[in-house]
Amino acid sequence: IHLGDAPRASLASFYADVFASLDNISLHVDLCASWMSHLPDNYSPRELVGLGMNRQEMEKNERLTDVLVHDLNTHRYLPFSDRSVDVYTSAMSVDYLVHPLDVFREMSRSLRPGGVA
Numbered sequence: 001i002h003l004g005d006a007p008r009a010s011l012a013s014f015y016a017d018v019f020a021s022l023d024n025i026s027l028h029v030d031l032c033a034s035w036m037s038h039l040p041d042n043y044s045p046r047e048l049v050g051l052g053m054n055r056q057e058m059e060k061n062e063r064l065t066d067v068l069v070h071d072l073n074t075h076r077y078l079p080f081s082d083r084s085v086d087v088y089t090s091a092m093s094v095d096y097l098v099h100p101l102d103v104f105r106e107m108s109r110s111l112r113p114g115g116v117a
Helices: 005-020 055-059 100-110
Strands: 027-031 047-052 066-069 085-089 111-116
Touching: 047 055, 055 066, 085 100, 100 111
Parallel strands: 027 047, 027 085, 047 066, 085 111
Antiparallel strands: none
């Protein structure tokens, strides 16, 4: 499912409000990333990692600074250290996860204190 222009703009606006309240976003991970970003145009964390299953799709997303091919349905762990991620996003993709609670626990483990998901 891909969002139309109006819903995408609304989501980007919501993200802009949330990110404005955070200081020094070093690592942002976009789970189930794809070819399109739903992030605000003027948002640029130090590192924006796309984690998903399709390298070719993610490489078309010019916002990503790195891509990680990782199937969260087969490997429910997230390849990030404890308390190392500042922000997690996942737009329109949680319904594809077979074990979402396991992935959410991994997000909690690797999210820094004060980070957002």
